[in-house]
Amino acid sequence: MGKRYGFAALVLLFLLFSTVFSARADGLLRIGLKKRKLNQINRFSETLGSKQGGSNNLGGVNEVSGTDIISLKNYLDAQYFGEIGIGTPPQKFTVIFDTGSSNLWVPSSKCYFSVACLFHSKYKSSRSSTYKKNGKSAAIHYGTGSISGFFSRDHVQLGNLVVKDQDFIEATKEPGITFLAAKFDGILGLGFQEISVGNAVPVWYNMVNQGLVKDPVFSFWLNRKGNEEDGGELVFGGVDPNHFKGEHTYVPVTQKGYWQFDMGEVLIGGETTGFCSGGCSAIADSGTSLLAGPTTVVTLINHAIGATGVVSQECKSVVSLYGKTILEMLLSKEEPQRICSRIGLCSSDGIRDVSMIIESVVDKDSTKDSYGLHDEMCTACQMAVVWMQNQLRRNVTEEKILDYINELCDRLPSPMGESAVDCSVLSSMPNVSFTIGGKSFDLTPEQYVLKVGEGDAAQCISGFTALDVPPPRGPLWILGDVFMGQYHTVFDYGNMKVGFAEAA
Numbered sequence: 001m002g003k004r005y006g007f008a009a010l011v012l013l014f015l016l017f018s019t020v021f022s023a024r025a026d027g028l029l030r031i032g033l034k035k036r037k038l039n040q041i042n043r044f045s046e047t048l049g050s051k052q053g054g055s056n057n058l059g060g061v062n063e064v065s066g067t068d069i070i071s072l073k074n075y076l077d078a079q080y081f082g083e084i085g086i087g088t089p090p091q092k093f094t095v096i097f098d099t100g101s102s103n104l105w106v107p108s109s110k111c112y113f114s115v116a117c118l119f120h121s122k123y124k125s126s127r128s129s130t131y132k133k134n135g136k137s138a139a140i141h142y143g144t145g146s147i148s149g150f151f152s153r154d155h156v157q158l159g160n161l162v163v164k165d166q167d168f169i170e171a172t173k174e175p176g177i178t179f180l181a182a183k184f185d186g187i188l189g190l191g192f193q194e195i196s197v198g199n200a201v202p203v204w205y206n207m208v209n210q211g212l213v214k215d216p217v218f219s220f221w222l223n224r225k226g227n228e229e230d231g232g233e234l235v236f237g238g239v240d241p242n243h244f245k246g247e248h249t250y251v252p253v254t255q256k257g258y259w260q261f262d263m264g265e266v267l268i269g270g271e272t273t274g275f276c277s278g279g280c281s282a283i284a285d286s287g288t289s290l291l292a293g294p295t296t297v298v299t300l301i302n303h304a305i306g307a308t309g310v311v312s313q314e315c316k317s318v319v320s321l322y323g324k325t326i327l328e329m330l331l332s333k334e335e336p337q338r339i340c341s342r343i344g345l346c347s348s349d350g351i352r353d354v355s356m357i358i359e360s361v362v363d364k365d366s367t368k369d370s371y372g373l374h375d376e377m378c379t380a381c382q383m384a385v386v387w388m389q390n391q392l393r394r395n396v397t398e399e400k401i402l403d404y405i406n407e408l409c410d411r412l413p414s415p416m417g418e419s420a421v422d423c424s425v426l427s428s429m430p431n432v433s434f435t436i437g438g439k440s441f442d443l444t445p446e447q448y449v450l451k452v453g454e455g456d457a458a459q460c461i462s463g464f465t466a467l468d469v470p471p472p473r474g475p476l477w478i479l480g481d482v483f484m485g486q487y488h489t490v491f492d493y494g495n496m497k498v499g500f501a502e503a504a
Helices: 203-209 295-305 313-331 336-342 373-392 398-410 423-428
Strands: 013-023 029-041 061-064 067-070 073-075 079-086 091-098 104-107 132-141 146-158 161-173 186-189 217-222 230-236 249-252 260-263 266-268 280-284 291-293 432-436 439-443 449-452 459-462 464-466 476-479 487-492 497-502
Touching (some): 091 104, 161 203, 295 459, 313 336, 313 373, 423 449, 423 459
Antiparallel strands (some): 013 073, 146 161, 217 230, 217 487, 260 280, 266 432
């Protein structure tokens, strides 16, 4: 979640899970999830943009036929997290298993002044016989919060496996409300060491290096069927053939850090959006609840599914003042990337940082320019260019193009990203498809719309949220639990590739 907008979670339903960890003769460590619904519904926007989970009451570890049965909870059918132990004897913590970050951190007993620490389990080094002092300071900045503290070293228990001498962060400061409201204690990153704060060796690396898993592979199955007891399964050391259909489509990791790969076009109802025709990047992120993508495409999706967001006056101003000029420049074959700079709305050839920082981004050298209104007008212009290009391919008249772009302006997501849809018209909404490895991975409305409540009180929320990441890292899509819940996901560390297959 570091860079993840991995924290883009909606507050929908509290779900309670219990987890089964089992290390079998096949050399796999399985983390099973079970759930039951509780009758508590929170306003979805209260914690939008934050990665959160259920409560702390996880119970203990019971030995049943050599299998570790560990209680685990799922928050909102969107966050899947479980219990680990740190130290000897193990001190229990609930953590997000997050492929979008790489550090392990939990609250420290030396966290004195952050209210969030009062409501979570805290690591006490004096109670562990295997603790080793480090003391190096550390800080992680997430999309919606931050933590700081210092490194320590101790044994980490996952199920019945023990990772020895693991470096982790004792968090002494958790400012703001993000982690105060969170029901998990900490985060266990499953990303690459390249984005690890302090260059700490990730837990997963040590699991492989210490020979604790059969193969250098782990996989996620996230059950999205709320009426079933099993919530999902995380397997360390391989894949469980019971939880996918057919063959996986694999794509190589293109940039170590996140599990990042190249992705092709995004289609709405089978029609191209035009935005990723030249290629986009994507990351598979178990720590992000929703699907995050460029505002330009998310707005197109919102328009197609009738989602309502916040009206962007800057967007409408650009259409009113420059719409015809942009159209004329496109028709005259002006290079699209240069149009907004040519008319004075962007300071360069349209390649500028207009992004929000996504979870787990720990690149301290990256900067974000802020030109105020000029900056917003530039962003609106860049979106308008893409939208108009898409309409021109369809031979639509100028008047209809401008009217359509104004409609898209009305569908821009709110600053916090949430967009509501009409629950009664799901059957008429289009599929949204992602092209990965030359194959189309479809999401139906029932799969990408999150439903809160039942009956007349039900609310439906779009599973898409806007996130703009500039080149060269972007444009970037974050395929979170909404996507991974439909497609069993394999993270093949040995061969540096990610695989997707229909979940079973």
